[in-house]
């Protein structure tokens with residue numbers, strides 16, 4: 120089958136690799152309907168994460184089950200499914216407590232690869248959610264977004280306790296940040312302040328439900344946000360970047376007693392204990408337990424109440440994955456979808 124494989128920083132090639140095969144009785148193999156490139160794929164692409172040997176890329180997926188192992192009972196061949204970017208058993212104590220992304224048996228799909236025609240899904244029973252039927256073609260981007268960026272933005276908003284009467288600030292205008300805006304709107308937030316300086320992203324943030332836009336970054340962004348919130352800061356802040364600057368901006372943007380949901384994959388962030396101590400904020404985040412939210416998100420998409428697939432502003436065939444990576448790396452695209 121064809122798959123996008125990273126050979127070295129900046130060197131993505133679409134090439135033939137072996138078709139996935141059922142190994143464990145709990146595995147499934149799916150044929151992808153569409154694939155996509157994630158902001159977190161850019162970390163190894165940029166050489167920030169080290170690489171030992173060629174690596175099949177991708178971790179988001181929607182598709183049709185082709186084959187299941189002998190222990191799989193929740194899904195069957197022919198069913199359309201969506202799953203999280205973390206495969207999880209669904210039965211361990213951590214899964215049952217709502218944190219499948221830290222399942223004691225978890226497998227990060229990035230280690231398996233899904234920018235390909237087919238993908239192996241470990242722990243199929245715990246991981247995959249069958250759709251109510253065959254999705255209309257225009258719902259495919261929305262369902263694909265649910266696999267990671269929507270679920271991650273949603274968790275960011277839930278972790279930040281976005282809800283009625285609350286002012287929510289979102290740091291980061293990538294797909295996750297924009298979908299955290301959508302999530303905050305769905306969760307009933309009163310005011311949603313998106314921090315973005317890029318025109319197409321600001322427009323999408325407003326479309327998703329942002330009420331205010333702040334274009335300043337870092338401490339200037341914090342000052343502007345405080346100005347908008349009577350000097351207090353936001354009740355809820357979603358951090359959707361993962362850098363030192365964005366984490367600091369998020370914590371400093373929250374009011375005492377406020378909540379910060381941090382879902383940007385952290386790279387070399389160090390926090391001052393003293394600053395944390397005096398900030399009096401709640402911090403909650405990490406790899407989003409997307410599987411927990413999937414049934415609800417699929418339902419909202421199926422009923423056409425949300426349209427998260429709007430974050431895909433570049434659609435190219437899988438063979439043009441190198442251009443999809445370049446466009447995202449250069450911030451020419453918010454998120455690229457790969458058609459199959």
Ligand SMILES: [Zn+2]
Nearest residue numbers: 157158159267
């Ligand atoms: Zn992702």
Ligand SMILES: [Zn+2]
Nearest residue numbers: 208211214222
């Ligand atoms: Zn588990």
